[in-house]
Amino acid sequence: xxxxxxxxxxxxxxxxxxxxxxxxxxxxxxxxxxxxxxxxxxxxxxxxxxxxxxxxxxxxxxxxxxxxxxxxxxxxxxxxxxxxxxxxxxxxxxxxxxxxxxxxxxxxxxxxxxxxxxxxxxxxxxxxxxxxxxxxxxxxxxxxxxxxxxxxxxxxxxxxxxxxxxxxxxxxxxxxxxxxxxxxxxxxxxxxxxxxxxxxxxxxxxxxxxxxxxxxxxxxxxxxxxxxxxxxxxxxxxxxxxxxxxxxxxxxxxxxxxxxxxxxxxxxxxxxxxxxxxxxxxxxxxxxxxxxxxxxxxxxxxxxxxxxxxxxxxxxxxxxxxxxxxxxxxxxxxxxxxxxxxxxxxxxxxxxxxxxxxx
Amino acid sequence: xxxxxxxxxxxxxxxxxxxxxxxxxxxxxxxxxxxxxxxxxxxxxxxxxxxxxxxxxxxxxxxxxxxxxxxxxxxxxxxxxxxxxxxxxxxxxxxxxxxxxxxxxxxxxxxxxxxxxxxxxxxxxxxxxxxxxxxxxxxxxxxxxxxxxxxxxxxxxxxxxxxxxxxxxxxxxxxxxxxxxxxxxxxxxxxxxxxxxxxxxxxxxxxxxxxxxxxxxxxxxxxxxxxxxxxxxxxxxxxxxxxxxxxxxxxxxxxxxxxxxxxxxxxxxxxxxxxxxxxxxxxxxxxxxxxxxxxxxxxxxxxxxxxxxxxxxxxxxxxxxxxxxxxxxxxxxxxxxxxxxxxxxxxxxxxxxxxxxxx
Numbered sequence: 250x251x252x253x254x255x256x257x258x259x260x261x262x263x264x265x266x267x268x269x270x271x272x273x274x275x276x277x278x279x280x281x282x283x284x285x286x287x288x289x290x291x292x293x294x295x296x297x298x299x300x301x302x303x304x305x306x307x308x309x310x311x312x313x314x315x316x317x318x319x320x321x322x323x324x325x326x327x328x329x330x331x332x333x334x335x336x337x338x339x340x341x342x343x344x345x346x347x348x349x350x351x352x353x354x355x356x357x358x359x360x361x362x363x364x365x366x367x368x369x370x371x372x373x374x375x376x377x378x379x380x381x382x383x384x385x386x387x388x389x390x391x392x393x394x395x396x397x398x399x400x401x402x403x404x405x406x407x408x409x410x411x412x413x414x415x416x417x418x419x420x421x422x423x424x425x426x427x428x429x430x431x432x433x434x435x436x437x438x439x440x441x442x443x444x445x446x447x448x449x450x451x452x453x454x455x456x457x458x459x460x461x462x463x464x465x466x467x468x469x470x471x472x473x474x475x476x477x478x479x480x481x482x483x484x485x486x487x488x489x490x491x492x493x494x495x496x497x498x499x500x501x502x503x504x505x506x507x508x509x510x511x512x513x514x515x516x517x518x519x520x521x522x523x524x525x526x527x528x529x530x531x532x533x534x535x536x537x538x539x540x541x542x543x544x545x546x547x548x549x550x551x552x553x554x555x556x557x558x559x560x561x562x563x564x565x566x567x568x569x570x571x572x573x574x575x576x577x578x579x580x581x582x583x584x585x586x587x588x589x590x591x592x593x594x595x596x597x598x599x600x601x602x603x604x605x606x607x608x
Numbered sequence: 609x610x611x612x613x614x615x616x617x618x619x620x621x622x623x624x625x626x627x628x629x630x631x632x633x634x635x636x637x638x639x640x641x642x643x644x645x646x647x648x649x650x651x652x653x654x655x656x657x658x659x660x661x662x663x664x665x666x667x668x669x670x671x672x673x674x675x676x677x678x679x680x681x682x683x684x685x686x687x688x689x690x691x692x693x694x695x696x697x698x699x700x701x702x703x704x705x706x707x708x709x710x711x712x713x714x715x716x717x718x719x720x721x722x723x724x725x726x727x728x729x730x731x732x733x734x735x736x737x738x739x740x741x742x743x744x745x746x747x748x749x750x751x752x753x754x755x756x757x758x759x760x761x762x763x764x765x766x767x768x769x770x771x772x773x774x775x776x777x778x779x780x781x782x783x784x785x786x787x788x789x790x791x792x793x794x795x796x797x798x799x800x801x802x803x804x805x806x807x808x809x810x811x812x813x814x815x816x817x818x819x820x821x822x823x824x825x826x827x828x829x830x831x832x833x834x835x836x837x838x839x840x841x842x843x844x845x846x847x848x849x850x851x852x853x854x855x856x857x858x859x860x861x862x863x864x865x866x867x868x869x870x871x872x873x874x875x876x877x878x879x880x881x882x883x884x885x886x887x888x889x890x891x892x893x894x895x896x897x898x899x900x901x902x903x904x905x906x907x908x909x910x911x912x913x914x915x916x917x918x919x920x921x922x923x924x925x926x927x928x929x930x931x932x933x934x935x936x937x938x939x940x941x942x943x944x945x946x947x948x949x950x951x952x953x954x955x956x957x958x959x960x961x962x963x964x965x966x967x
Contacts, residue, residue: 330685337756365724368751368762369842392727397696403727404763483728 251277252468256387256475258482261407265387265471267464271414272302272375279307281373281410284344287312290332290359291350292319295377298420299350303375313339317358321507324354324394326402332362346371346409352378352425353385353512357403360391364406374411378421379429380513382413383436383470388478388491394507399499405483413471415463423456427549428513430455431494433466434544435520436473439493442587444469445544452547490589493581494520500566501554509555517550522603527582529599530592537586553607560604564597610636611827615746615834617841620766624746624830626823630773631661631734638666640732640769643703646671649691649718650709651678654736657779658709662734672698676717680866683713683753685761691721705730705768711737711784712744712871716762719750723765733770737780738788739872741772742795742829747837747850753866758858764842772830774822782815786908787872789814790853792825793903794879795832798852801946803828804903811906849948852940853879859925860913868914876909881962886941888958889951896945912966919963923956 251268266277287307291300293316304312315335317328336345347370349359356374363372376386392403418426430452437445448455454462474491481488497519502510510518524541527533542552567578580595610627625636646666650659652675663671674694676687695704706729708718715733722731735745751762777785789811796804807814813821833850840847856878861869869877883900886892901911926937939954 326685326689333754333761337754337760361724365720365751365761365763367760368749368764390727392724395692395696401696401726402692402724404724405727 252464254468254471254475256407257479258389258407263407263410265411265413265475267382267413267415267468267471269414269416269460269464271412272299272416273306275306278373278410278412282307282310282346282348282371284346284371285311286341286345287348288315288336288339288341288345289313289348289350290315290317290362291355292317294319295351295355299377299417303348303350313341317355319354321354321394321502321512324358326393326395329358329361329393332358333366336362336366341366341370343367343370346373348373348375349386350375350377351381352376353381356381356385357391357400358393360389360406360408361393361403363408364391364404369406372406372408374408376411376413377417379418379426379467380432380511381429382415382418382467383429384432384474386411386413387471387474388488389482399503411471413467415460415467418463419458423549425511425513426456428511428517430548431513431517431520431545431550433470434541434548435491435493435516436470438520438524438541438583438586439490439581439589440473440477440587441469442585444473445540445586449540449544449547452544456549486591489579489591490581493583493589494518494523496567496580497522497563500563501558503566504558504562510551514551517545517548518552518554518607521545521552522607523580523582525606526580526595526599526603527584529602530582530596532582532584532590537583540586558607560601563604564601611823613827613830613834615766616838617748617766622766622769624770624772624834626741626772626774626827626830628773628775628819628823630771631658631775632665634665637732637769637771641666641669641705641707641730643705643730644670645700645704646707647674647695647698647700647704648672648707648709649674649676649721650714651676653678654710654714658736658776662707662709672700676714678713680713680753680861680871683717685752685754688717688720688752691717692725695721695725700725700729702726702729705732707732707734708745709734709736710740711735712740715740715744716750716759717752719748719765719767720752720762723750723763728765731765731767733767735770735772736776738777738785738826739791739870740788741774741777741826742788743791743833745770745772746830746833747847748841758862770830772826774819774826777822778817782908784870784872785815787870787876789907790872790876790879790904790909792829793900793907794850794852794875795829797879797883797900797942797945798849798940798948799832799836799946800828801944803832804899804945808899808903808906811903815908845950848938848950849940852942852948853877853882855926855939856881856922859922860917862925863917863921869910873910876904876907877911877913877966880904880911881966882939882941884965885939885954885958885962886943888961889941889955891941891943891949896942899945917966919960922963923960 347363374386389407395401498515706722733745748766754760857874
């Protein structure tokens, strides 16, 4: 049995399927692959684990495979160009579909390639990490990094469907699984106090890969993201709350050359910073900050930076973040667990205190 | 006095202003530049001619200028990356606007950069060639070429406005002016028999840069393109008729490494080929083929290829064209002057005859 959600975006609405064993379900997948051509974009590690299942599921079709290098440092215009080159050399036309089989990097690059190859072709997401399942595969943000900043190039481009097979999480390294939980916890923090409480009670069941708990947590996460995205697809307002902890997190990742922290780990630290800043600005009680730290820690995540982080470097790096509107630093804060708010005039003194106390 | 048209695309509708002296009209331009940041993308030749006027018009604003190399051979991912690099190094944020000052290459690259920088920023088109004024600046197609094919990477992205100053045509080289007339004549061929007749009577006035004739011809061309685009923004059907002559033309350009023909010249030859094929397939009378050739010739355009063009090479090159749907060659033909039709099953024997008779 699997669950089905719909992301409601008018004529670009699409379904998200969530459940065990979905990779083997041709009846679910093939209706979303209308043309004759199909290119699976993935990396060697994921291909070794799941490409055989997918080949069997899609046995009746010709399947091109594009292997891209693994890792955030390869989420570049050069890797994007590699995907495009293979589409060209294999003569894919504008009725082709690109299937992203992998984590967020694979999904983001593949989505950007699908959005721009011949100005837009078919696109299906099959996320194989928890982070990609609850975050990057939902909502239509695609893109690559620039040497000077994360996700600086990209497009809003919605997939035809997202297929989330929870079985793949059994072979996911524990550190990556925890990184995915950071985004799950984020949904509780910004949107749903009850879900946050449920996570406090079920975090160990999730880490033990209890299937029922997993499906519920993923479905709830996708639901919250889908509701937010449906209200504000292009991030003119509300959608920005999904960036809770991310301005701090992106700066941390950048200052450590995207090598020290997994994205979810940097976001976990960033959410603690955002909660701490919320407290210093008088929005949030001490108790809620502690609950936030405790749950993230229980999920196997870091809650503070290594001691060699420089607060000045963080401030400067945050200044180039995409969330800057005409010179004013905008941050997402929370005024309670389950309630986010966009703050346009962040108190820089309090921000400095937060950064100093975190390093 | 200037004319104003609206391209009707719901909440993404935008105005096209057409007239003499518009580059100096701050009252027309500035309402379309809402943010504090602005980057003009142009090339050295155009900058020398028109950047001083634009600087004066926008004297009250900080103006970044990005100079890109001139020519279709530079409409590449590398030049796109150059624009992005400068946006990053000058710290442009997501409220910035990119203003394309130049011909089709500048407009297409700038539009693609605007579509994808931080997943979409402001975009204004100020086309400085007749071709860009009547074709590429209207309709939202943006992108760059791939070594293996024209316009293979890109996005549909609508500008905030298009500003067409007809005065700039006075300094346009005659060959480029004629290349622009090819697209003007195309609108008559595919959509408006009366406009075609008007062009037959006024082609010399146009070539003499008669302002009244120019404004009328540009306005009519933009109107026809706007109506077609409004009905089919993403080229699912009708919009394909705007490619009349282009499948042939693109192949010609590619086989000559984009150096021998201007785009409009290749399209002129392509339209003669498409008219010839229409006749061979029994759709069009000999007289209309002759009128087509005669008007293109009167506009200063070539109507047949150089003798070393190989029909086999053309066929193969056309096979990789974007207009191929699941292996079937789709072409735009005309069944009368002023009436286009999309033909999915082109008779390859007749196509071969057309190509052999043209070379």
